[in-house]
Amino acid sequence: MRTTITTCCWSGWQRSKLGSDLFAIFCRNSVLAIPQLLNRRSFASLQTSKRQTRKRMIDAFYIFTKGGLLLWSTQLVKVKGNPIDRLIKEVLLEERVGETFATLDSYNLKWKLLNEMDLFFVVVYQGILQMAYLEGLLSMAAKEFNHHIANFGSGLTIKHVDFDQDFLRCRQKADKELKESRRPGGMRSFADTKKGADVQKNREEKGLPAPAKKGKSGGADGDKDEDDEEDDAAKVAEARAKLTKAKGKKDGNSKEKDAEASKPKKGKEARHWDGGKVSKSLMQELDFSKNKPDEADLAAKQAEFLGSGDDEDFDAEVESLSSGSEAEEEKKDDGRVGGLFKSLTRGVKNITGGAVLTEEDLEPILKKFKTELMTRNVAAEVADKLSESVRRSLVGKTTGRFTSMASTVKQALKESMETLLTPKKSIDVLRAALAAKNAGRVYTIVFLGVNGVGKSTNLAKVAYYLKHKGGLDVLICACDTFRAGAVEQLKTHSRCLDVPLFERGYGKDPAEIAKNAIAHAKSNGHDVVLVDTAGRMQDNEPLMRALAKLVAINSPDLVLFVGEALVGNDAIDQVTKFNRSLVDLSADPRNPRGIDGMLLTKYDTVDDKVGAALSMVYVTGQPVVFVGTGQKYTHLRKMQAKEVVKTLLG
Amino acid sequence: MEALRQATGSIEAFLGVGSSTALVLTWLVILLSVYVSLQLFQVFSGNALGRSRRSRGNVTLMLGQCGSGKTATFFRLRDGEEVQTVSSLQLQRDSFPIKAGENPDQQLSSVEVIDFPGHLRMRGKANDMLPEARCIIYLVDSDDKPKLKDVAEHFYELLTNRDMLELHTPILIACNKSDLSTARSEKFIVEEIEREIEQMRVSRGATLEGQDQADSYLGIDGEKFKLMEHSPCTIQTCKISAKKNEIQPVYDFLIEQYSA
Numbered sequence A: 001m002r003t004t005i006t007t008c009c010w011s012g013w014q015r016s017k018l019g020s021d022l023f024a025i026f027c028r029n030s031v032l033a034i035p036q037l038l039n040r041r042s043f044a045s046l047q048t049s050k051r052q053t054r055k056r057m058i059d060a061f062y063i064f065t066k067g068g069l070l071l072w073s074t075q076l077v078k079v080k081g082n083p084i085d086r087l088i089k090e091v092l093l094e095e096r097v098g099e100t101f102a103t104l105d106s107y108n109l110k111w112k113l114l115n116e117m118d119l120f121f122v123v124v125y126q127g128i129l130q131m132a133y134l135e136g137l138l139s140m141a142a143k144e145f146n147h148h149i150a151n152f153g154s155g156l157t158i159k160h161v162d163f164d165q166d167f168l169r170c171r172q173k174a175d176k177e178l179k180e181s182r183r184p185g186g187m188r189s190f191a192d193t194k195k196g197a198d199v200q201k202n203r204e205e206k207g208l209p210a211p212a213k214k215g216k217s218g219g220a221d222g223d224k225d226e227d228d229e230e231d232d233a234a235k236v237a238e239a240r241a242k243l244t245k246a247k248g249k250k251d252g253n254s255k256e257k258d259a260e261a262s263k264p265k266k267g268k269e270a271r272h273w274d275g276g277k278v279s280k281s282l283m284q285e286l287d288f289s290k291n292k293p294d295e296a297d298l299a300a301k302q303a304e305f306l307g308s309g310d311d312e313d314f315d316a317e318v319e320s321l322s323s324g325s326e327a328e329e330e331k332k333d334d335g336r337v338g339g340l341f342k343s344l345t346r347g348v349k350n351i352t353g354g355a356v357l358t359e360e361d362l363e364p365i366l367k368k369f370k371t372e373l374m375t376r377n378v379a380a381e382v383a384d385k386l387s388e389s390v391r392r393s394l395v396g397k398t399t400g401r402f403t404s405m406a407s408t409v410k411q412a413l414k415e416s417m418e419t420l421l422t423p424k425k426s427i428d429v430l431r432a433a434l435a436a437k438n439a440g441r442v443y444t445i446v447f448l449g450v451n452g453v454g455k456s457t458n459l460a461k462v463a464y465y466l467k468h469k470g471g472l473d474v475l476i477c478a479c480d481t482f483r484a485g486a487v488e489q490l491k492t493h494s495r496c497l498d499v500p501l502f503e504r505g506y507g508k509d510p511a512e513i514a515k516n517a518i519a520h521a522k523s524n525g526h527d528v529v530l531v532d533t534a535g536r537m538q539d540n541e542p543l544m545r546a547l548a549k550l551v552a553i554n555s556p557d558l559v560l561f562v563g564e565a566l567v568g569n570d571a572i573d574q575v576t577k578f579n580r581s582l583v584d585l586s587a588d589p590r591n592p593r594g595i596d597g598m599l600l601t602k603y604d605t606v607d608d609k610v611g612a613a614l615s616m617v618y619v620t621g622q623p624v625v626f627v628g629t630g631q632k633y634t635h636l637r638k639m640q641a642k643e644v645v646k647t648l649l650g
Numbered sequence B: 001m002e003a004l005r006q007a008t009g010s011i012e013a014f015l016g017v018g019s020s021t022a023l024v025l026t027w028l029v030i031l032l033s034v035y036v037s038l039q040l041f042q043v044f045s046g047n048a049l050g051r052s053r054r055s056r057g058n059v060t061l062m063l064g065q066c067g068s069g070k071t072a073t074f075f076r077l078r079d080g081e082e083v084q085t086v087s088s089l090q091l092q093r094d095s096f097p098i099k100a101g102e103n104p105d106q107q108l109s110s111v112e113v114i115d116f117p118g119h120l121r122m123r124g125k126a127n128d129m130l131p132e133a134r135c136i137i138y139l140v141d142s143d144d145k146p147k148l149k150d151v152a153e154h155f156y157e158l159l160t161n162r163d164m165l166e167l168h169t170p171i172l173i174a175c176n177k178s179d180l181s182t183a184r185s186e187k188f189i190v191e192e193i194e195r196e197i198e199q200m201r202v203s204r205g206a207t208l209e210g211q212d213q214a215d216s217y218l219g220i221d222g223e224k225f226k227l228m229e230h231s232p233c234t235i236q237t238c239k240i241s242a243k244k245n246e247i248q249p250v251y252d253f254l255i256e257q258y259s260a
Helices: A001-054 A083-090 A131-150 A164-182 A194-206 A223-241 A249-260 A280-286 A295-304 A312-334 A336-352 A359-375 A381-393 A405-421 A429-439 A453-469 A485-499 A510-522 A540-552 A568-585 A610-622 A643-650 B002-014 B019-049 B070-079 B120-130 B148-161 B161-167 B188-207 B248-260
Strands: A058-065 A070-075 A101-104 A108-114 A119-125 A442-449 A474-479 A528-533 A558-564 A598-599 A624-628 B061-062 B093-099 B107-115 B133-141 B171-176 B235-239
Touching: A001 A312, A058 A131, A070 A164, A083 A101, A083 A108, A083 A119, A083 A194, A108 A131, A119 A131, A119 A568, A280 B188, A359 A381, A359 A405, A359 A610, A359 A643, A381 A405, A381 A610, A405 A610, A405 A643, A405 B120, A429 A442, A429 A453, A429 B188, A442 A540, A453 A474, A453 A485, A453 A528, A453 A598, A453 B107, A474 A485, A474 A510, A474 B248, A510 A528, A510 A540, A528 A540, A540 A568, A558 A568, A558 A610, A568 A610, A610 A624, A610 A643, A643 B171, B002 B019, B019 B120, B061 B070, B061 B148, B070 B133, B070 B248, B107 B248, B120 B148, B133 B148, B133 B248, B148 B188, B171 B188, B171 B248, B188 B235, B235 B248
Parallel strands: A442 A528, A442 A558, A474 A528, A558 A598, A598 A624, B061 B107, B061 B133, B133 B171, B171 B235
Antiparallel strands: A058 A070, A058 A119, A101 A108, A108 A119, B093 B107
């Protein structure tokens, strides 16, 4: 009995244990499943919220005038910082209006300029959006806004516009267009494309038969094969006929080819492997030497490969390619009378003024100015971008009274170049050095550049300027530990200038030397440290890294890029790469140090080809601090923006 | 008329040309001599009286650093309303009446004001407009102390500018944003500017090749620079707030300048 009970209990307990296990398992699973369930629910809500955010694609939209009035703005999402302010200061005032797209911090901005009303439309967004959507939105908003303010009049009377409803409409329209464009369409066949249409047209003109179209949805396979075979054979015959057509080939050959082409496909013939005597007929059959290439055959083969030079198909293709230009010429012929009148009015308006500038007017004028700039040693890319920016700002404007279009463009170019060459921050090195002296700091300047531009020479000039005109205590640091004679050259300069030199010979780490020099200056009471570095090519990765390390470790007050005025298109490459290396490897990624200013050397060797200054300033946005004009210590001066512009524009 | 006929006759005889040609020639000679004498007279009169032949324009120029409130003040002056602004990219100019008070001689029918962008890159263009200005309103952000360095630099450039030295255009320093709690007083701002200019006298005085030293000197050698006494133009200061529409001092300044 007890055993029964025990066994019962035992089994019961086992079962209960089992049950409890099962229960435990069940509990565990359900507990584990809960977050999944929750996730699924939250996932669903995330989906909807994602859908919602996807709808609210742009972050903000601003409309403001060139004069500084904010006419309307909307912030769909709270915008951090002030991207519009940065946009104006860093892009629009830098004559980069033509780019219409910029990235600042985490925001992307795209803008549109309405020249007639001097209005900017800017859309701010994060992430990636389709350009077509943004452009559509901007142009629609511009049109709506135009309607809106047409009622209010013009000028400075409008200060704030209630644009909310219209903007919502624009956005909805743009969203709809985007959705429609996303729907996939079918592939076009060749005949539906423009090129196909042109080829077809040419074919018709020449009287050629249209190529047999293979039906897409064919019938039975067997039929299809037969059709294919017939088509192939017909095509081959056609091609061969064309090849042999014009030059008077022998009929026999063409007939032979026709016969060959029209013969049905031969099956494989059985080989005769008779061991015994070969019959004469068989010998003849097997003697392929009979079909020796004779004259007629040779001519036929030549025709086949060399062609008659009169291939219509090929011509049709070539014509379709050049049909574009033909169409243009036709248009010109048609509008000749109307064009003459138009050109007359344009000519008159050119003298009296009051003409509205259009793209066609600006194109040749800007091209002329662009080539003129390039002959003055401005880099091609910079001249291009500058004329693009000027073009964008002039399209739609009316010329003043008695000013020709050329002079309007010249004036606009002059103004934009002057704006570019005017420094956007103070470049008074002496004042900054004096301020640092008053604050008890050591003012450090680093000179960097490619080989042979004149770093050491101009460093000596700057030392002379700071010492004799500013009364500062200067220390020269020789961080060029590579070039033979670099330290000796600086020793000579330091003796001439009576300025101490900090050097550690050749082969050492320049960053270390610079650090020690600054410490030495601090302890010995020097005011300014001028650091000379070795010249290096902008493509040399390890050397650029070493330079960036030097700048990052010592964080100098002024990083001067030394460039020579003789450099042409390489200027932009040099400056961009140097700047980028410094920025990429700077000590504080949130506050990257790039090039602070430029020193233009050998200015006396270029007479009027002073374009290098413009190229370098355009690419970096930093000013030219000094200009070196000779070999002596006093041959150092500041750049005059107006003078350079006058030389460039003539 | 007698003299004319005599002259014509003499020219006819001398040159041996027809009578009509001689008449034309005579007239030409007369006109030429009149023109030359007028020029000489102008030159001599200018030198003798010792005053500059050039005179100031008729425009009020609003200058200042970026973000000091020029565009906002411009619209306050014009329409009396508050506007939202961004950094200006180009100048705005407009003529409008000024009403400082109820008194008829406290009102002006039309004053032309130019609001110029403060960005450094437009500085060259601003300097080109100086000859046109009858007076200058210089707005300073009272809240922004680090900016005072740039203000001082701009002032140095203005006070050593050739046009300003010739025309002696009066300047009003309007300390804007005075409604903010951290705004500095006028006295502080003026002292700060004076201190910076004092430092700049050394650095700007150190001219490089191609620059004229006399051109860039300010104040009296050996004495500490005082803005009110040593500047070539009359300078006044005031406190305004464009946001709170407290711009009465500007009205008074304008009335004073334009009625004189």
